[in-house]
Every structure is written in C-alpha cells, then in structure tokens.
Amino acid sequence: MIRPTDLITPVTDDDITWVSQLMGLRPLDRSRREFLSILATRDVSACPGSGKTTIVVAKLAILARKWTSSTQGICVLSHTNVAREEIEHRLGGSVVGKQLLAYPHFIDTIHGFVSRFLAIPWLLSAGYKISAIDDDLTTGVRRRFLGEKDYARLNFYLEKKNRSFADLRLGSAHFQTPIADGAFPDGPHTPMYQLAASALRHAAEEGYFCYDEIFVLGEALLAQQPTLPAILQQRFPFVFVDEMQDTTEQQNLFLSRLFPRDAVSVCIQRIGDPNQAIFERGIKPVADAFPDPQQCIGIADSFRLPTSIATLASPFAYVPVEPDGLIGIGGIGAPGGALPHTIFVFPDDDASMVLSAFGHHVLTTLADSTITGAAVRAVGSVHKAFDDIPPGHKHYPKTVHHYWADYQPKGNHLRHRPQTLIEYIRLAQDAAKAGAALSECVNSVAFGIGQLANLMVGATKIAARARQHLHTEQLLQSSPVALSTYRGVITRFLIDQETLTGPGWTGLSEDLKVLGLTLGGGDKAPKAADAFLAWQGVVVTPPPGDHVQPPEAIPPNCYRYSDNGRSVDILLSSIHVAKGQTHLATLILETFNRAHVLDSLMPWLLGKHSNGKKCANDTAAQRLMQIYVAMTRPTHLLCLAVRNSSLGVGATNEANRETLRLRGWRVQIL
Known part of the structure; x- marks a missing residue:
C-alpha cells in the first residue's frame, strides 16, 4: 500500500525558509513550524488572529512545490472558499499557486466536494438531470x-x-x-x-x-459503491479540513466515512478553533470530535490581539487555550500603557446613549490617522427587531435594534435585486466599505454580471448560486479576454474602490457586452440588456438655490458619531456576521436570549469562573463562545455595554466595579 509520505519528501527548514520569503511571513514559532513540516494526521487548534488561513496556504505551497504525481492530489475542504481566495491573493502569480488551483488538486467547500464526487455522479448514473443545487x-x-x-x-x-x-x-x-x-x-x-x-x-x-440534500444523494452512491472511500483516499492522499469547528455532525460523520483518521492511506489535517463554534454545534460530544487531544498542535498566540485584550478574552474560551491561555502579540498600546478597554454601564430601561458614548470614547482615545479606513463595530448576539419589547420590559434591551431604531437586521446582506449593473456594483462597493465580507460583495457583482448575460441572450443561462463568483470564473476559463474584463471589474471597483463615472462606464460598456455574450453563450443582445447596462448617476436633489456639496452617503446600519468636526462610523451587526472579521474597536452590546447574555456571564467578567466548566447546557456554552468571538475581533479597543443591574445593588455594585477595574477594565457609568 502506498502511504502519503511515499508521495512527497520530508519538509525541511529550507522549504519553510522558501515559503516564508515567498509569502512574506513573520518569524514562525515552534507550533507553526511543526504544522508546516508534519506529514501525518493531526488537528490544529488555532486561536483568533493567529494567521490560520495564511499558514494553511503556506503549507499547501510547500506541498505543491514538492508534488510529483499527475493523478493524485491535495484536497482542501471548508465551509467557504477563503482558502482558495487566499491562494489566489497570495500565490496567484506563482507557479505553486497555479498548480494548487488546477487538477489533480481540489479546493472547494464540503458541499462542493460531495456534490462533485458523489451526488452528481449518482444522479447521472440513475438517469436524473441536474438543473441546480440551490x-x-x-x-x-x-x-x-x-x-x-x-x-x-x-x-x-x-x-x-x-x-x-x-x-x-x-x-x-x-x-x-x-x-x-x-x-x-x-x-x-x-x-x-x-x-x-x-x-x-x-x-x-x-x-x-437543496444544499444539504446532496448528502442524501451521496449516501445513495456509497450504498451502491462501498469501495468508493478507498478510491477517494487513493485520489486524495492529503486532505485538509479548514474551519473544522463549524462542521456539523452530519458533515463530520460523512467525512469520517470517506477519510477515516485512522486510515494509513491518507493524511488528514483538520484546522480550526473549537472556541469559535458558534454555528450549529453545541457542547455535546460528537463522533470524531475536534480537536483530538492526542493528535493536536496548538497555536495560542494572536498577531491581531494586544496582550491587554488577550488577557480579558482568555477566560471566555470554552475550551482552555493551551498551554497558558490566549497570548496577544499584536503589540498595540497607548504611550502610557494599554488602551482603556471600557465597560459602559447604562440604565436598565435606557440604552439610547451607548453608541454615542462608544463613539466619543473612540474619538478621544485614537487618532484620526488610526481611525480612517478602519473598522469600528458594535455587535450583539441577537439582532432581529422586537417591537413588543419596550424600554422597561424585563427583556430590554433584547436586540441590537434597541440601541438604534434605524438598525435593519437584513441591512448587511446583499439581497436587493437592482435594475442596473451600475447599482449592483455601487451596492457592493458600499457594503465593502461598511465592512461586509469581500466574498459576499464579489458574489453580488457576479450576480449582476450573470443577469447581464441572461439579458444578452434572452434566456436564463446563468442561474443564481451560492458561489456565483467561482462559477463565473469557471465558465470563463476558456475565454481569456472576457475573464480579464470580469476580473478587471472586480479589481477596479471592489478592491481598488475606483469611483464610477459616466465617461469611464461608457468606455467599459462594450467590453461588458462581450463579457455578457461570452458568459451567456449568445451572439446578439436584446434591448433589455441596453437598459441594464445604461449609465445611472447618483441622483441628488439639493434644495432650491443651495449649491453646497451633498453629504457623503452613509452605508447601511452605520451609526455616525460626530464631535467638534471629527466623526467615526460605527457599523452594527450580529456577532455571527462579525465572525472572521478584524476590527479596530469593538463594542459588545447586551442582548437577551433566554437571559441577558452579558449578565449571565458576569461571573466570568468578575474572575469567578473561567472557560467552560460552569456551562450547564448548550445555551450557556453558545453564549460564552459568542462573546469570545466578539472579544477577539479588535486590534485596539474592546468595550462592553451592560445594564446597571448586572453589577448588583448598593455596596455590591461598587465592589463589582472595583473588581472589574482591577481586572483591566475602565468602568463608565452612563
């Protein structure tokens, strides 16, 4: 039997030096070097801000450089295509980058893998057609x-x-x-x-x-072909599962059947952070649970966090960060020491002043040069609107909406169907400026390009997909001119944030028509496409006789705080939306889900509890994980908003305030 190590020579210090220079990596510690060099089945538990995706891409680059087989490849699975996007970004122009993105390697989502290698083959063999998985x-x-x-x-x-x-x-x-x-x-x-x-x-x-139904179809193929796992292990002797903490039990069981971790024919490395499992999974043991303490490499130091934030966040890790807790090596601090991470204490029946207090704190603590272009966020566990919970209600504040009446729960999602391609691009630009994930913004533009293609050929040739950008790229691989036009639109208007102008759009329109015809597979353009491609200026109607410049547009769900000619934009969202983001400053808002979240975690804030030992159920564990995720977003300032009653009454209130100060918090009563 051929083992994975038979296909590749050992990783040496020279290999690590090469990839460090290629990718401009920071000096690597023992844990990261161990991960880069190990060619056996392992789990990697990586803390927030540890550069997990970057180090995974670095390892893939090393393996690709040493790879010799033309029929066996590396398989990289996740829930998003962050790894693929990072390869395109960091290695796109290199030989190893091009190798990784081509056969025999496979980099996609777990759903994409099951769809391609199991579900679709079963459907075709059974005589069924495939119209869409959506x-x-x-x-x-x-x-x-x-x-x-x-x-x-x-x-x-x-x-x-x-x-x-x-x-x-x-x-x-x-x-x-x-x-x-x-x-x-x-x-x-x-x-x-x-x-x-x-x-x-x-x-x-x-x-x-539907997406999850592909596992049912995959099971059907496995029932017919029980030798399929062995075939897939031969095809992919190295398997990486990224963001492992977000894998559902169904997905985990499925992957375990295809690539069992005790199989000698395949090397399986799972990478993630068990403390960020805020989607789907609870605290109950699951089959082949992650991480396996007997086969785990821990990365505990964060490039994102300064020591002061890491110290405050570490007790909120459900699984203790080994060996000595979360370590911040971000190195951000004020001239006189750590920045003033603040707990804003507001009256139980009035949360209206919290955002202004946070905005004022950011402006008085940080310089304009630091704030400009940076992400300042206010996040909560619950963000849906609840109109039946007024101030004074025992559940108040229940939601992010209670801190600002203009907050729209769906405002951070690109769900609006514009009437012109210009509007698609503008909405994506605004969302990117407001801190939305770049992949979501790119997909929005790809939806617009797909609609253009359908209009150009007068038929629905390009269906809506969850990964529209990747689908568009795949369709254009054999058309370099159209592919260059598509990538140019993404680069100019989303990455470089180029301003849309009438003359510029007119000059681009002919190329866009060619792109639409190529993508749709047509040879003529109906008039409907002309209207969709038409230039659409930003309409501003000033008051009569008033010729002053219109104010800058404020992105959706953005609270702008201004003081003495200075301002800061605070984007509001749920904690789930913020997962994976890096912020300059983060404010965690008290919300209610069966209990007030921060109130229920006061023992952790006061140092009475640490990690997940005192979490009695899944709900308590999820609260702890959500707050840990939120606390590990900022590079500079971490703030909380709690109700006054959470600190107790009278002498207890005062004593708890002092305890919080001793633990590194500044307490501000509103």
Missing part, C-alpha cells in the same frame, strides 16, 4: 408545482406545527418516497403529507436540490 431555487420550483392554493394550505399547516415549507428536505434518494420516516408531522396517507411529498418528488425529478 435552496431558494429549489423551494421556488416546489412552490410553483403546488400552485398558490395548495402551497398556502401546506404552508399554513406546517406553520401551525412550528415547521416551514422552505425547510422541507429529501430524506431518501428514492424519489417516489422522498420523506424520511418520522420527518413529517403526519403520516404518509394524509393529504398534507402527500402534498409535501409531491412537491419534493417533482423538484427532484426536474433536477433541483
């Missing part, structure tokens, strides 16, 4: 099949059962009986069951599937 499109096909009357009946029934039509899923690859046993509130012979089954059956037969 939740929204599939739900739409199911709804249209039922018609509005039957859909309304079924949806009303499901809502009474605390279910949702959009959550219906295939439970079997036998499409005549698509619902798994016990997965529907009523039995197979009831009218509602039959309606649901008919909708699922029709969509499947038309080739429409």
